[in-house]
Amino acid sequence: MQDRNPLLTLFYVLVVIFLFFPILIVVPISFSSGRFLSFPPEEFGLRWYINYFSDPVWMAATFRSLRVALGASILATFVGTLSVIGLGRKRSKTSGALTALFVAPAIVPNIIVALGVFILAVRMGVSDNELTLVCAHAAIGLPFVVLMVGSAYRQIDPTLERAARIMGAGPLRAFLTATLPPLTPAILSAGIFAFFVSFDELIISLFLMSSAETLPMRIWNDLRFEINPTIAAVSVFFVVVTTLAMTIAELLRRRAEKNNAA
Amino acid sequence: MQGSRVHFEKVTKSFGETVALTDFNLDIAPGEFVTLLGASGSGKSTALNILAGFSDATSGEVYTGDRPLTGVAPEHRNVGMVFQNFALFPHKTVAENVAFPLRMRKGARDEIDRRVKAALEMVQLGAFAARKPAALSGGQRQRVALARAVVFEPPVLLMDECLSALDLKLREELQDEIRRIHREIGTTVLFVTHDQTEALTMSDRIAILEGGKIVQIDAPEVLYDRPRTRFVADFIGQSNMFDLSAVTDGTAAVPDMGIDIPVSDPTAVAISIRPERLRVIPGENTSGLSVFQGVVEDETFFGPVVAQTVRLRSGRRLEVRSQRSGHDRLPHTGQTITLAFDPADAAPLVAT
Numbered sequence: 098m099q100d101r102n103p104l105l106t107l108f109y110v111l112v113v114i115f116l117f118f119p120i121l122i123v124v125p126i127s128f129s130s131g132r133f134l135s136f137p138p139e140e141f142g143l144r145w146y147i148n149y150f151s152d153p154v155w156m157a158a159t160f161r162s163l164r165v166a167l168g169a170s171i172l173a174t175f176v177g178t179l180s181v182i183g184l185g186r187k188r189s190k191t192s193g194a195l196t197a198l199f200v201a202p203a204i205v206p207n208i209i210v211a212l213g214v215f216i217l218a219v220r221m222g223v224s225d226n227e228l229t230l231v232c233a234h235a236a237i238g239l240p241f242v243v244l245m246v247g248s249a250y251r252q253i254d255p256t257l258e259r260a261a262r263i264m265g266a267g268p269l270r271a272f273l274t275a276t277l278p279p280l281t282p283a284i285l286s287a288g289i290f291a292f293f294v295s296f297d298e299l300i301i302s303l304f305l306m307s308s309a310e311t312l313p314m315r316i317w318n319d320l321r322f323e324i325n326p327t328i329a330a331v332s333v334f335f336v337v338v339t340t341l342a343m344t345i346a347e348l349l350r351r352r353a354e355k356n357n358a359a
Numbered sequence: 360m361q362g363s364r365v366h367f368e369k370v371t372k373s374f375g376e377t378v379a380l381t382d383f384n385l386d387i388a389p390g391e392f393v394t395l396l397g398a399s400g401s402g403k404s405t406a407l408n409i410l411a412g413f414s415d416a417t418s419g420e421v422y423t424g425d426r427p428l429t430g431v432a433p434e435h436r437n438v439g440m441v442f443q444n445f446a447l448f449p450h451k452t453v454a455e456n457v458a459f460p461l462r463m464r465k466g467a468r469d470e471i472d473r474r475v476k477a478a479l480e481m482v483q484l485g486a487f488a489a490r491k492p493a494a495l496s497g498g499q500r501q502r503v504a505l506a507r508a509v510v511f512e513p514p515v516l517l518m519d520e521c522l523s524a525l526d527l528k529l530r531e532e533l534q535d536e537i538r539r540i541h542r543e544i545g546t547t548v549l550f551v552t553h554d555q556t557e558a559l560t561m562s563d564r565i566a567i568l569e570g571g572k573i574v575q576i577d578a579p580e581v582l583y584d585r586p587r588t589r590f591v592a593d594f595i596g597q598s599n600m601f602d603l604s605a606v607t608d609g610t611a612a613v614p615d616m617g618i619d620i621p622v623s624d625p626t627a628v629a630i631s632i633r634p635e636r637l638r639v640i641p642g643e644n645t646s647g648l649s650v651f652q653g654v655v656e657d658e659t660f661f662g663p664v665v666a667q668t669v670r671l672r673s674g675r676r677l678e679v680r681s682q683r684s685g686h687d688r689l690p691h692t693g694q695t696i697t698l699a700f701d702p703a704d705a706a707p708l709v710a711t
Binding site: 266270 | 438446511
């Protein structure tokens with residue numbers, strides 16, 4: 098076993114605390130049975146979880162966010178994967194410029210995207226509409242799909258598709274046989290990523306939606322008017338779901354890497 | 360099964376400014392094993408890709424049998440192909456990989472199973488049907504690729520540098536196996552390689568490509584013994600090449616050797632003599648041979664064979680390869696050596 102520098106270990110522990118403290122502090126609060134957000138809580142109970150799951154406003158926001166995130170993720174994954182295939186394997190000036198364009202929403206501040214989408218939506222009369230939000234969220238999820246699926250696509254041997262063709266498969270069948278299966282893990286994990294890009298997005302939602310709240314909007318609005326530990330319960334729920342999904346995405350990615358290495 | 364005739368007729372291919380094939384003509388008899396041999400960039404893979412349908416000829420036409428192939432998609436050409444990097448589907452088992460071309464041809468299920476089994480047995484991989492390609496060695500993967508390429512009994516089989524990813528021993532094993540399979544199924548094979556040994560050992564005929572053109576196409580033995588140009592003589596095996604004076608009345612001078620030799624080809628400008636065709640002469644009985652002298656400059660001992668570098672009076676050097684049997688008196692480094700060759704062993708070379 099290698100000798101470890103104790104200072105390095107201490108540094109490591111501090112970094113982990115720094116990263117996780119804000120997430121973990123809400124856990125005890127969510128289990129408090131007091132009426133206010135306070136830390137540390139004096140009594141424990143499931144009161145705020147019950148409150149969250151029984152409040153129709155919270156539930157409506159949660160399901161709306163899940164719906165929008167699912168739609169945005171499917172749209173971003175579909176469009177993103179087709180873009181990757183359209184861009185092709187070889188880098189050229191055009192494909193470089195187009196990639197930059199697809200990736201732009203990840204670099205441009207969300208508030209600017211929000212402003213643009215808002216003006217456009219109002220002009221077209223489609224603001225305060227879930228479908229518009231799905232499209233806007235798909236746009237900001239797209240860069241992750243293009244980058245993740247793109248890097249997986251370039252690792253797939255292009256002769257696989259040629260082999261399928263010469264053995265009698267048409268172009269679509271060759272793609273489905275040779276390219277799609279090794280690409281699937283990357284597509285799924287990009288989809289999960291795009292899902293959460295949408296699920297926790299606040300700014301665009303605030304600009305675009307008014308009557309129909311998403312979950313982050315509900316949390317935001319709740320915090321502005323009253324402070325109670327429901328938010329902590331929601332946050333813990335949020336963290337658990339996110340962690341689970343990200344773990345699945347990471348496992349898929351690793352499996353894909355293992356397969357490609359073979 | 361019977362192989363098809365394959366015919367390239369005045370095929371040219373250019374990529375923008377770059378010309379990959381010019382006036383490429385090649386006629387392959389049914390069941391023949393023809394190798395395209397050339398350095399990278401000589402156009403050999405371009406020719407193969409045009410036949411496979413991955414690339415269109417700029418002009419000219421390719422036929423299998425009597426069927427012109429321009430505009431025919433790869434999946435409708437009924438051609439088998441083995442790729443350099445195997446190109447097995449990693450998520451399919453060995454049996455599923457081999458079954459793929461049959462499934463594309465919509466065969467009956469038990470018929471497919473039977474033929475997959477037969478193909479895998481032919482490459483001695485019957486026990487590996489349920490494995491994924493990742494669980495196989497390089498040689499086994501290439502065998503699967505071979506089984507997959509021939510399982511639907513294509514009349515034409517293409518092989519694109521398909522052994523170059525393997526180490527020497529495996530390569531030799533697979534060369535034998537490919538020859539055996541070729542004999543068994545009788546398909547026409549177009550094999551592409553840059554490895555001259557592979558080409559010499561496997562082919563019925565070898566086409567040497569240079570700059571998008573076939574410079575010579577002949578049986579391996581003819582190609583080795585009678586190269587027609589400096590390029591071919593140099594590309595295949597080792598060769599000593601000497602300029603000739605103009606050929607008059609069937610005779611030409613070899614200035615570097617200081618002798619005259621009979622030359623059959625009046626257009627020859629040089630000769631090529633393989634190192635093993637030169638004989639070391641102790642000094643007697645040289646009738647009918649062309650004899651000349653030099654000084655041994657260097658020698659390399661290979662066991663049964665000794666290779667010597669000899670410097671001629673003109674300063675030119677040549678290579679001699681001698682069997683050691685019966686040559687106990689081989690001159691050593693620094694000594695004068697008398698060499699002779701049968702003029703019939705000197706291949707006349709024409710200018711390109």
